Amino acid sequence: MNNRTNYSEDVLLMAKYAKALAHPVRIYILKKLSKMNSCCYSGDLVDELPIKRSTLSQHLKELKYVGLIQGEIEPPFIKYCLNTYEWEKLKNIFSELLND
């Protein structure tokens, strides 16, 4: 029926990143982390967001899974930071689309 049975690498990668961005909680977190290239704690985030700890944890897990953030254990906290390498990759792939 159809000729094309798969997508280009670029399209797939962009869809992966877009999916990671497709929830207000995850946008909020990434915006916060990228804004001053800082890190943050799950405990701080849960006070700023209308979701419970376990739900926040799932969103953090998703961002970790696509590689956009990484968690450093800093007992008794876990400090989450932007993975700048992956973040640059995201920025490049989006810039390509956005700048025609």
Next chain:
Amino acid sequence: MNNRTNYSEDVLLMAKYAKALAHPVRIYILKKLSKMNSCCYSGDLVDELPIKRSTLSQHLKELKYVGLIQGEIEPPFIKYCLNTYEWEKLKNIFSELLND
């Protein structure tokens, strides 16, 4: 429990756009339309993508719903074009995030 019970307009808008981009088919379509600011037909797209007509139609509907494309009836075809106003809005909101 939580202090914050809602998200900023920017965060919500970006999540909405990111969701629209969160599928290879929709990225493919938007890339195609934005690349030369052109239009395209459902019938052309279905030959380039590994999905059936009815599924493509659903993806087009979603893009229409968020306002990123618009369909002009041009019997017996429907010509889909980028909604440049909405596309600029998307670009602006993403640029803000991507350029720190």
Next chain:
DNA sequence: TTTATATTTCGCAAAATTACGAAATAATTT
């Protein structure tokens, strides 16, 4: 070693997404 703190994992439910084929719609041609 018990207690307290910070966070995650598990199990579950509700809702949304993705995909398809069949039927419907709408305009054109025969």
Next chain:
DNA sequence: AAATTATTTCGTAATTTTGCGAAATATAAA
């Protein structure tokens, strides 16, 4: 009016996402 063409809508099913509370984990403090 019947047949054709391009596309959408409907009904359905499988999968994924989102959210929660309870239990588990891991470390530090008492």
